[in-house]
Amino acid sequence: MIDMAEIIDGKKVAGDIKEEIAQRVEQLKGEGHRPPHIAIILIGDDGASHTYVRGKITACKAVGFEYSLMQFSQSISESKLKHHIQSLNEDDDIDGFIVQLPLPDHISVEHITEQISPEKDVDGFTNQNFGSIVSQNPLILPATPYGVMELMHRYRIEMKGKHCVVVGASRLAGAPLSLMLMKQGMATVTLCHEFTQDLASHTKNAEILLVAVGRPNLVTADMIKEGAVVIDIGTTRVKDDTKRSGFRIAGDVDFENAKKKASYITPVPGGIGPMTIASLLLNTLKAYENRHIQ
Ligand code: GUN
Secondary structure (H helix, E strand, O other), X not given: OOOOOEXXXXXXXXXXXXXXXXXXXXXXXXXXXXXXXXXXXXXXXXXXXXXXXXXXXXXXXXXXXXXXXXXXXXXXOHHHHHHHHHHHHHOOOOOEEEEOOOOOOOOOHHHHHHHOOHHHEOOOOOHHHHHHHHOXXXXXXXXHHHHHHHHHHHOOOOOOOOEEEEEOOOOOOHHHHHHHHHHOOOOEEEEEOOOOOOHHHHHOOOOEEEEOOOOOOOEOHHHOOOOOEEEEOOOEEEEOXXXXXXXXXXXXXXXXXXXXXXXXXXXXXXXXXXXXXXXXXXXXXXXXXXXXXX
């Protein structure tokens, strides 16, 4: 009988990773190299996107990266945006860049993502980087699942041969995560949708349960096996009048009850969120080193 789960501190681990990156940047500068340089494209005035981008810029500053923020109005055309992306692909001073999502409805995410050179795709969103998950030597790993894997590694959570159940099959989280658990983690993987019939019959079998749907309280304590590791990747803004901002960020798991059943559990916020940003920094450092060092 588990008394209470160990709370996985993603904020602390992300801080450790940032410290390691900052030291590497200092070392590079000491050897006469310029620091890594990331560009961030931000379109329109979606509040959540602005908040995420602010967090990314703060993290870049903390590790000594250079950054360029490129802001465009909601009405920018797809062809203009592609043109800016092509300029970044060709700019030798830029090591990596991201296009913050969501995009306006008139712009195709797929078209824009595929315009990004895979070597500079530090979100790991392109089809080439998605596919490289199953290669011996991945180029750049998708940032959110990379953060999940790194967090579990640093907590010494054994994945090999374990039954992992992923809930949510999105292009940015669930789908690449299931491949990474299978390939890098050597786990047995069940991939569920939020629409999977009798979802609980699958989640109850999970030794490691990973949820990335974006629906608060989708996973309740009765859906969790006693002693399971629970990783919550959901981030949904929910109205909360007790907060100055008027909202709070909620995960997909009923944390308060789930923590009485799990062996390890990630909180929201402070779990996977900070790790996604840490992965973005790791990917940018890797893109830089691939281009400049050795
Ligand atoms: N929108 C929500 N999460 C992300 C992310 O990780 N990267 C980008 N580019 N956009 C996002």
